[in-house]
Amino acid sequence: MDNNAEGGQESQLAGWLYQLYKPENDPKTGKPIDATKPAGQWNELRILVTPEKCETYINGVKYYQFVLGSQDFNDRVAKSKFAPMPKFAKADSGYIALQGDHGQVAFRNIKIRPIAVKQ
Numbered sequence: 001m002d003n004n005a006e007g008g009q010e011s012q013l014a015g016w017l018y019q020l021y022k023p024e025n026d027p028k029t030g031k032p033i034d035a036t037k038p039a040g041q042w043n044e045l046r047i048l049v050t051p052e053k054c055e056t057y058i059n060g061v062k063y064y065q066f067v068l069g070s071q072d073f074n075d076r077v078a079k080s081k082f083a084p085m086p087k088f089a090k091a092d093s094g095y096i097a098l099q100g101d102h103g104q105v106a107f108r109n110i111k112i113r114p115i116a117v118k119q
Helices: 071-078
Strands: 045-049 054-058 061-066
Touching: none
Parallel strands: none
Antiparallel strands: 045 054, 054 061
């Protein structure tokens, strides 16, 4: 996604978790951190999901961290469009989906790796 494209909605920027989480504000600009590359260049997205924490990185820059099922997470879901979906973010396993319904999108080098459970 080109975060600099005209008409882009703030809640749909690359790396943001729609209506739930976004990066902290950059102290220099007062706007949320934007580590994306210009249109036409590849961005690298890293998403880590474990029972202890979930983290999102764009091009090596940490955007946010949260815990699934925490009070903060549940409060944010309750205030979002996902509130009427009782199974939202409740599955322990399943499938992933790559969304591309907001314009042209391309993916490459997708890697999904299981993380060993700590005993």
